Amino acid sequence: MHLPDEAATLAFGARLARQLHAGLTCYLVGDLGAGKTTLVRGLLRALGVTGRVKSPTYTLVETYELPGFELYHFDLYRMHDPREWLDAGFRDVSGRAVSLIEWPDRAAGWLAAPDVIVRLSIADDAREVECEAVSPEGARYLEMTCKPC
Numbered sequence: 001m002h003l004p005d006e007a008a009t010l011a012f013g014a015r016l017a018r019q020l021h022a023g024l025t026c027y028l029v030g031d032l033g034a035g036k037t038t039l040v041r042g043l044l045r046a047l048g049v050t051g052r053v054k055s056p057t058y059t060l061v062e063t064y065e066l067p068g069f070e071l072y073h074f075d076l077y078r079m080h081d082p083r084e085w086l087d088a089g090f091r092d093v094s095g096r097a098v099s100l101i102e103w104p105d106r107a108a109g110w111l112a113a114p115d116v117i118v119r120l121s122i123a124d125d126a127r128e129v130e131c132e133a134v135s136p137e138g139a140r141y142l143e144m145t146c147k148p149c
């Protein structure tokens, strides 16, 4: 799907927020600047988060207590050894939480398998997004959330 400007990426994030439920793990894949954090920002705003949505580039994770579930927004770009994942205690991340994970390849082998993979790419001044369901739960979620996308 074509996302002509930042507002479109935010709106797409809001769409992904609609059917989000406890336990869903979503990998966000794409180059630096592809719009991963922008998408999460749109999603969180739609879920009522009013404060500044910070990129977890330095902290590795930002946590949000939402009405139905806890949401973890990871950015693993700066993680160079997957063992840092264990050192940071992320193994204890609750399976009841929603996890949105930028740069999941940095912790390959340690992370929970995704339900959904969202791929963003840069197309001149705009962006392209596509979603892939990896689990049956992810397929149900995408079916309800964004047909077609």
Ligand SMILES: Nc1ncnc2c1ncn2[C@@H]1O[C@H](COP(=O)(O)OP(=O)(O)O)[C@@H](O)[C@H]1O
Pocket (backbone or CB within 6 Å): 003, 004, 005, 006, 007, 008, 009, 030, 031, 032, 033, 034, 035, 036, 037, 038, 039, 055, 102, 125, 126, 127
């Ligand atoms: N659909 C879009 N078209 C053009 N620019 C966009 C679009 N979506 C986001 N952007 C811009 O691209 C940049 C993406 O930054 P960011 O979301 O931090 O990327 P990432 O987290 O993937 O590194 C931001 O400057 C944002 O305003």
Ligand SMILES: [Mg+2]
Pocket (backbone or CB within 6 Å): 036, 037, 038, 055, 075, 102
């Ligand atoms: Mg980012």
